[in-house]
Amino acid sequence: GENVEQHPSTLSVQEGDSAVIKCTYSDSASNYFPWYKQELGKRPQLIIDIRSNVGEKKDQRIAVTLNKTAKHFSLHITETQPEDSAVYFCASHRPFGNEKLTFGTGTRLTIIP
């Protein structure tokens, strides 16, 4: 089955600096890669996603890049703010039959004021 590895497990950055979280996946058939943010005590929520026919996608301060050849994708957060502090999960989706996501192990991001 699909395996998703996520690094780092914890990340601390100064407010205003950028943060990068990286994930690799094992199944070359995977075609959809979302990122979820989970604030303390709350449910995970989708913040950005990318499909396999796109190399980069941006939404304000958040961007995701995808390298299909290397089978890795990354989340980039610029101009970090205290409200960016949360646990971030990457995930991959395989088409055709098993409609499920495989998640990475999460990255706890702390923004230092």
Add this chain to the structure above:
Amino acid sequence: DGGITQSPKYLFRKEGQNVTLSCEQNLNHDAMYWYRQDPGQGLRLIYYSQIVNDFQKGDIAEGYSVSREKKESFPLTVTSAQKNPTAFYLCASSIMGADTGELFFGEGSRLTVL
């Protein structure tokens, strides 16, 4: 107000007891999922269902059981066979057939075995 409702939010269980966690959605989603969340291990899939009266095992199904008698409901039973049931359980749903696979999560149920 559309969404996913999980209950109870907190649950305590004695060893050897079965407990059932409720998950109800009014989003008209076909697919529903149960994930277990442990610190440092991310979200691990327990069971999922793509259609009423059908469900598949996820990666950690041992010691759990589910049913899908109605489209809106996907209860999870944590049985006494689950060796380490203390965890945070998340239910989710998604539109079947969509290639996005986007999940909408409930607020979770925290189970503690005493």
